[in-house]
Amino acid sequence: MAKQPMLKFTKVEKEMPSKRSAGDRAQDFNEIYAEFADEKAAEQSSRCSQCGVPYCQSHCPLHNNIPDWLRLTATGRLEEAYEISQATNTFPEICGRICPQDRLCEGNCVIEQSGHGTVTIGSVEKYITDTAWEKGWVKPIAPAIERAESVAIIGAGPGGLAAADRLRRAGVQVTVYDRYDRGGGLLTYGIPGFKLEKDVVMRRIAQLEQGGVEFVLNCNVGEDLSFSAIRGKHDAVVIATGVYKTRDLQGPGSGADGIVRAIDYLTASNRVSFGDDVPEYDSGELNAKGKRVVVIGGGDTAMDCVRTAIRQGATSVKCLYRRDRANMPGSQREVQNAEEEGVEFVWLSAPKGFHGDAVEGVMVQQMRLGAPDASGRQSPEVIEGADYVEDADLVIKALGFEPEDLPTLWGEDALEVTRWGTVKADFRTHETSLPGVYAVGDIVRGASLVVWAIRDGREAADAVLEQLSTADMVAAE
Incomplete structure (x- = not known):
């Protein structure tokens, strides 16, 4: 009888990949x-x-x-594990690094619920695809046939x-328009390298370019074009702008x-990592070195900011x-990493105002x-008479993001939005109020997770292909 390769959770303890020491990793932006x-x-x-x-x-x-793919990995069939992993996920090595597994797959693992410690799903997912790249199992994009239709992605x-x-x-001609000088959006400029090293993202963008996807960069839709x-040039349009407008204090x-937006702060840091010339960083405006830093917010963006400030050499980070x-x-995993690196969390506290023309507290x-x-969720209430001043030379606003007013920016009043300003789209096809125009990710959901954006993008692509095929059949009749 063949030996049972699985169900070893009672004998084998949960083990994460080794983590660099807090003192070591705080010196650079490499993955931890x-x-x-x-x-x-x-x-x-x-x-x-x-x-x-x-x-x-x-x-x-x-x-x-x-x-x-866990079973295939356990039995050494890694190439098959990769094939199954990438069948449902366009970027498994990215999700393996940045998904909040503690809130999704790992947090709902049955053996985690029974007290044995979750299977380390994210780490295995990352390992499978990194190995696939190393072994040459990640195949170039090579459509079996070329189609005449073109789709714009904003x-x-x-x-x-x-x-x-x-x-x-599927052979469709694809043009991606983006406001930045590199593709990747928040994967490139919003998420620090210690969570997602940039060569991982650039490798995927290079794969798309080599496969025939055209990138039109430094292009602000509504200003430059x-x-x-764009609608007139293409057979369909997918809006995937994300949400970049910062909630204000x-x-x-x-x-x-000295009070700055998280997106500006993180973008400057990531640009420095690319070797770009960043005057706002060099001047100290977006640089935490030698400063008492206060970050306001409790989401993943706030965690990225506090851990970046530690690496830049801040005097203190709260x-x-x-x-x-x-x-x-x-x-919670990010909170633990931040605490290990020297970040102090001040729970049950909110800003009331700020001291100094250049912020001092x-x-x-x-x-x-x-x-x-x-x-x-329990609503926070102010404790009267318990105010105090927290010294600060740099305050970073990480209160979340809101959508920009796309109908006004783009001069397209017929593009329907919700009362929150997000684009209205069918939850199955992702089609908007404009025929042939689809919307995916945060611009529909509000600030959400990368994995949801990937799902939306895949579903919208399938809906676009169905629309194009229907148009072909109608034209042939």
């Missing part, structure tokens, strides 16, 4: 986790219980076939790139020098969040959690 060795990846994969109803899969937005973030990949593989011109002194640790939206209100709000 090492790669699994072959034997360790197989061993950790063998802990999977091969559930009849795999909650890891059902809680993954892409419904990745996780138990199947935005080169994860949703746009996922749509571009799927459309190009009109939306109507209120209160006295909120316009002081994160203010108005709720407690249990109610923060960011990844944050007036902090202490909070407590009251009754639940409409979402069921």
Whole structure:
């Protein structure tokens, strides 16, 4: 009888890839986790219980076939594991690095719920695809046939790139328009290298370019090129702009020098990592070196900011969040990494105002959690008379993002938006109020996860292909 390769969670302990020491990793922007060795990846994969109803899969937005590729990894069939992994996910090596697995697949793992510690799904996913690149298993994009139809994608973030990949593989001519000088969107300029090294993103963009996807960069739609011109040039359009408008701070002194947006701060840091000339960094405006830094917010962007400030050589880094640790939206794994690196979290605190023309301090209100709000989360309430001042030379606003007013920016009043300013789109086809125009990712969902944007991009591409095929059939009649 063949030896059972799986169900070893009772004998084999959960083990993450080794993590560089906090002191070591705070000196650079390299990824903090090492790669699994072959034997360790197989061993950790063998802990999977091969559930009849795999909650890891059902809680993954892409419904990745996780138990199947864990079993194949455990038995040394890595190339097959990669084929199954990439069948449902355009960028598995990116999701393996930056998905909040503790809230998705790993957090819903059956053996995690039974107290044995989750299967380290994200680390294995990263390992499988990194190995596939190394071994040459990642094949170039080579459509079996070329089609005459062309599709425009506005935005080169994860949703746009996922749509571009799927459309190009079907032979459609694809042009991606983006405001930045490199593709990738927040993958390139918003997420620090210690979570996602940039060569991982650039490798995928190079694959798309080599496969025939055209990138039109440094292109602000509505300024450099009109939306109507793009619609006129292409058979369909996919809007994948993301959300970049920062939620603002209120209160006295909120316009002081030294109070900056998280997206500007992170973009400057990532540009420096690319070797770009960044005057705002060199001047100290977007550089935390030698400064007392306060980051306001509790999401993943705030975690990226505090950990970046540590690496830039800040004197101190504090994160203010108005709720407690249990109610923060960011990844608990990221909070732990930040604490290890020297970040101090000031829970149940919110800014009331700011001191100094060039910021010198944050007036902090202490909070407590009251009754639940409409979402069921406890609402923070101010504790009267408990205000104090937190010294600061640099304050970073990481309060989340809102959509830009696309109908006005693009001169397209017929593009319907919700009361939150997000684009209205069919939840199955992703088609908007404009025929032949689709929308995916954060511009529809609001600020959300990369994995949801990838799912949207893939689904929209399939809907576009169906529309183009229907048009072909009508034309042939």
